[in-house]
Amino acid sequence: MRKGTSILLTATVATSLLAPAAVTAQDQTQLVILSPDAVAALDTEAPGTLVLESMAALVNLMEPLVEFAPAGTHSEGGVHQLDFTSFEGRLAESWEFDPDTLTYRFHLRQGVIGCSGNEFTADDVLYTFARAKSASGTLGPLGWFMFNTGGVAGFTPDVLAPDADRSLGDEVTKVDDFTVDIKVASQRRLFLPVLTDFFVFIWDSKEMQAHATEADPWSHEYATTTNAPSFGPYCLESWTKGSELTAVANPSYYRGPAAIDRIVFRKVPETANRIAALQAGQAHIVQNLTPRDYEFLRQAGNGVHVDSIVGNQFLFLGLSWNVPPFENQALRQAFAYAIPYEEILSTGYGGQATKWEGTVPSSYVGFHRTDAQYTTDLEKAAHLLDEAGFPGGAGLDQYPGVLRLAYVAERESTLGPIATLIQSSFRQIGVELELDPMPQAQFADRVFSKHDVGMFLDDQDKPDLPTAEYALGPFMTTGGPGNYTLFSDPAVDAYFPAVYEETDPAKQDQMLAEIQEIIMATPNWLPIAEYATQWGVRDGVSGLTWHPDLQLRWYDLKVEP
Amino acid sequence: MTGQAVPIAPPTPGRWRAAARARRSPLLLLGGAIVSVSLVLAVVGPAIAPYDPIEPTGDVLVPPPALGDIPSLIAQTIGGSLERPVHWFGTDQTGLDIFSRVLAAPQVDVLIGVAATALALLLGTTLGLLAGYFRGRSAGFIARASDVFQSIPIFVLAMIVVVFTGRSTMAIIVTLAILYTPIYLRLTASEVAAQAARRHVEASRAIGNRELVTAFRHVLPNALTPALVQASVTIGWAILFTAGLTFLGAGVRPPTAEWGGMIASGANLLILGQWWPSLFPGIAISITVFGFAVVGDRLEARFRG
Numbered sequence: 100m101r102k103g104t105s106i107l108l109t110a111t112v113a114t115s116l117l118a119p120a121a122v123t124a125q126d127q128t129q130l131v132i133l134s135p136d137a138v139a140a141l142d143t144e145a146p147g148t149l150v151l152e153s154m155a156a157l158v159n160l161m162e163p164l165v166e167f168a169p170a171g172t173h174s175e176g177g178v179h180q181l182d183f184t185s186f187e188g189r190l191a192e193s194w195e196f197d198p199d200t201l202t203y204r205f206h207l208r209q210g211v212i213g214c215s216g217n218e219f220t221a222d223d224v225l226y227t228f229a230r231a232k233s234a235s236g237t238l239g240p241l242g243w244f245m246f247n248t249g250g251v252a253g254f255t256p257d258v259l260a261p262d263a264d265r266s267l268g269d270e271v272t273k274v275d276d277f278t279v280d281i282k283v284a285s286q287r288r289l290f291l292p293v294l295t296d297f298f299v300f301i302w303d304s305k306e307m308q309a310h311a312t313e314a315d316p317w318s319h320e321y322a323t324t325t326n327a328p329s330f331g332p333y334c335l336e337s338w339t340k341g342s343e344l345t346a347v348a349n350p351s352y353y354r355g356p357a358a359i360d361r362i363v364f365r366k367v368p369e370t371a372n373r374i375a376a377l378q379a380g381q382a383h384i385v386q387n388l389t390p391r392d393y394e395f396l397r398q399a400g401n402g403v404h405v406d407s408i409v410g411n412q413f414l415f416l417g418l419s420w421n422v423p424p425f426e427n428q429a430l431r432q433a434f435a436y437a438i439p440y441e442e443i444l445s446t447g448y449g450g451q452a453t454k455w456e457g458t459v460p461s462s463y464v465g466f467h468r469t470d471a472q473y474t475t476d477l478e479k480a481a482h483l484l485d486e487a488g489f490p491g492g493a494g495l496d497q498y499p500g501v502l503r504l505a506y507v508a509e510r511e512s513t514l515g516p517i518a519t520l521i522q523s524s525f526r527q528i529g530v531e532l533e534l535d536p537m538p539q540a541q542f543a544d545r546v547f548s549k550h551d552v553g554m555f556l557d558d559q560d561k562p563d564l565p566t567a568e569y570a571l572g573p574f575m576t577t578g579g580p581g582n583y584t585l586f587s588d589p590a591v592d593a594y595f596p597a598v599y600e601e602t603d604p605a606k607q608d609q610m611l612a613e614i615q616e617i618i619m620a621t622p623n624w625l626p627i628a629e630y631a632t633q634w635g636v637r638d639g640v641s642g643l644t645w646h647p648d649l650q651l652r653w654y655d656l657k658v659e660p
Numbered sequence: 661m662t663g664q665a666v667p668i669a670p671p672t673p674g675r676w677r678a679a680a681r682a683r684r685s686p687l688l689l690l691g692g693a694i695v696s697v698s699l700v701l702a703v704v705g706p707a708i709a710p711y712d713p714i715e716p717t718g719d720v721l722v723p724p725p726a727l728g729d730i731p732s733l734i735a736q737t738i739g740g741s742l743e744r745p746v747h748w749f750g751t752d753q754t755g756l757d758i759f760s761r762v763l764a765a766p767q768v769d770v771l772i773g774v775a776a777t778a779l780a781l782l783l784g785t786t787l788g789l790l791a792g793y794f795r796g797r798s799a800g801f802i803a804r805a806s807d808v809f810q811s812i813p814i815f816v817l818a819m820i821v822v823v824f825t826g827r828s829t830m831a832i833i834v835t836l837a838i839l840y841t842p843i844y845l846r847l848t849a850s851e852v853a854a855q856a857a858r859r860h861v862e863a864s865r866a867i868g869n870r871e872l873v874t875a876f877r878h879v880l881p882n883a884l885t886p887a888l889v890q891a892s893v894t895i896g897w898a899i900l901f902t903a904g905l906t907f908l909g910a911g912v913r914p915p916t917a918e919w920g921g922m923i924a925s926g927a928n929l930l931i932l933g934q935w936w937p938s939l940f941p942g943i944a945i946s947i948t949v950f951g952f953a954v955v956g957d958r959l960e961a962r963f964r965g
Contacts (some may be wrong), residue, residue: 369932395932508909516754
């Protein structure tokens with residue numbers, strides 16, 4: 100009864116907010132998705148692309164050369180899975196690799212018409228590679244980074260030098276209008292996964308060039324603020340900045356028009372309003388709720404269910420390598436044994452998580468469950484603390500401000516209780532932590548750029564490419580672009596780049612397993628939990644497929660009449 | 661001398677007069693009681709709480725006991741037959757006991773309110789005395805500076821200051837003190853200006869007292885009343901403000917027991933039907949602010965005559 104009253108009140112508010120675009124029983128081919136933020140940019144090289152909602156738009160408006168093949172299975176929570184070792188053509192119909200010349204030849208699909216009416220050709224592929232190599236965006240050269248990771252020839256770090264020639268050379272060449280050759284510096288397992296990443300989805304070069312200017316030859320302004328012209332399943336219909344984006348099915352899409360004619364992707368910041376709208380039938384899918392909210396939806400029913408999958412979202416406690424006393428291995432291990440894992444899984448995630456037993460998401464190719472495992476063992480933690488030179492926590496007070504556990508304040512409803520549980524557990528071994536929630540922007544600046552935060556809880560990081568070498572290389576090697584704990588271990592560094600280039604999968608996985616053992620024994624990231632990625636979904640909506648970028652492909656969705 | 665003796669009422673001691681006034685003003689009595697309780701809790705709250713206010717109990721989101729069960733639970737609590745204390749107000753999503761946290765929160769909220777107000781009072785009255793008594797160029801500067809401070813939205817200013825100085829009790833006290841100082845400055849300056857023209861002030865000068873001595877010894881004591889009356893109201897504002905800052909994530913650090921933070925963390929649970937984590941701290945803060953406001957209001961009414 101009490102629940103009913105509060106829901107009714109909130110539903111009334113939400114209904115009034117959402118009424119103009121209500122989904123009616125007659126309008127079966129419109130689907131409304133609610134998210135806490137709005138699409139910020141449609142350029143893959145603009146900072147706004149890092150907003151999850153921007154990614155959602157990009158993966159549906161644009162199209163890749165290749166994609167992971169469906170695994171034919173689904174999670175216990177009803178989400179379709181992909182096979183990360185198998186690929187199927189999208190804009191590329193087929194491809195072959197010549198090991199002698201280290202060249203991939205892609206045969207492109209013919210008769211593909213984009214949202215602007217232009218036909219897809221090899222020129223669009225060359226334009227996409229050239230734009231990535233130009234490193235001309237304001238975000239950072241993520242297109243370049245992806246091709247560099249995939250081992251594409253010519254995408255080397257020296258290209259980024261101030262006076263370097265960044266024009267596309269013979270690494271990507273047009274054989275004819277529908278055939279492209281791509282040379283690689285070395286054969287890497289990562290090459291094809293890289294092509295599935297939205298940072299290198301294919302641009303409609305004619306439309307982009309039509310909006311180029313002398314000052315902006317790569318049309319960043321146009322893509323950031325107006326459209327992402329490509330050959331994807333949906334075309335942009337309208338985009339109200341800060342509020343809503345609507346997309347209509349591309350009638351010429353080469354796989355056939357999408358089942359749902361129109362997608363309304365709307366910002367509704369308040370969790371309560373998203374829940375109420377879903378329950379009231381004003382929306383079909385809501386995302387970015389807390390685990391407790393999803394549990395509520397699960398139990399409430401009301402024509403709503405929750406689809407979930409433990410994919411690549413995880414929680415870890417980061418310890419900065421450059422901040423004393425965290426260079427002390429025994430101290431780090433003591434902390435690892437003091438974390439209340441089970442309480443976090445049950446209290447923090449309501450059971451919708453599993454203990455993370457490695458340093459790579461368990462769904463990724465090359466994941467290895469390490470021999471070294473940490474469970475809550477306060478006695479052992481106390482012993483290690485003693486061994487570290489801080490018996491009962493004594494002596495840690497000589498590092499003022501270091502024992503502050505930072506986390507993103509906007510994630511307080513999920514991370515706050517978890518941080519409190521950790522604080523309470525650490526107190527039992529004599530370590531007095533101070534909790535330090537900080538705004539997202541400040542957290543990103545201090546943790547990812549300045550590296551001046553000693554301890555932090557992070558549950559928003561994920562390697563986009565589902566292979567262990569990608570999850571380890573950029574994040575765990577000295578100077579790696581994602582290595583924001585500044586971890587440095589010569590034994591780990593020694594495996595790179597050999598592990599990228601190993602062509603025998605068994606040997607490669609063996610090397611990756613050895614790296615994961617080293618890191619787990621060290622450890623700089625204290626792995627805590629792999630938690631479920633979840634969506635609240637109206638009954639009758641199906642087809643949710645999990646991709647490592649966490650974004651739904653609207654083309655896969657179906658709505659029962 | 662045979663005349664009938666006229667009974668003469670004994671002189672009423674000051675405290676009896678105060679009690680008599682309070683009896684005539686039930687609101688003042690109520691406000692005074694609330695203020696007294698909150699001040700007592702600010703000192704002993706955490707000590708009398710049944711659970712450690714920042715230690716998870718293991719019971720997550722337990723609702724408060726049903727109304728019908730309360731009498732027997734009280735009896736069992738008094739009789740000592742319960743293994744663990746009752747979660748009278750339930751528990752939150754971390755398993756923290758809300759009743760214990762509501763009791764402990766005045767140690768932060770009321771302390772900040774009282775300390776910030778005291779500091780603002782000290783600064784404001786001193787600057788107000790200088791601005792109102794001397795009326796020179798520096799006085800004008802003080803008044804204009806005060807105008808500038810008052811023109812800035814105080815929540816925005818407070819958040820900026822707290823972001824730069826860090827989330828600590830001291831930072832919030834100093835921020836609030838700076839924000840409230842202009843109120844006391846203006847009140848004191850106008851009262852001092854009125855007092856400065858009085859004869860006793862002239863007399864002080866005439867007998868050769870220095871200006872500063874005159875200002876502090878003969879003007880300030882007579883100009884303090886409006887500021888002192890305002891103090892009670894300001895404490896209420898400060899408590900509300902502290903809660904607001906924490907609600908917005910710029911106040912004290914979690915899991916410190918603080919009403920605003922408790923309301924914030926419980927607000928998201930309302931949609932799930934879990935009303936208790938935010939309701940009880942909400943009631944507590946309302947009652948406390950009401951108490952301080954009533955005391956200030958009644959005192960002001962008495963002062964205005």
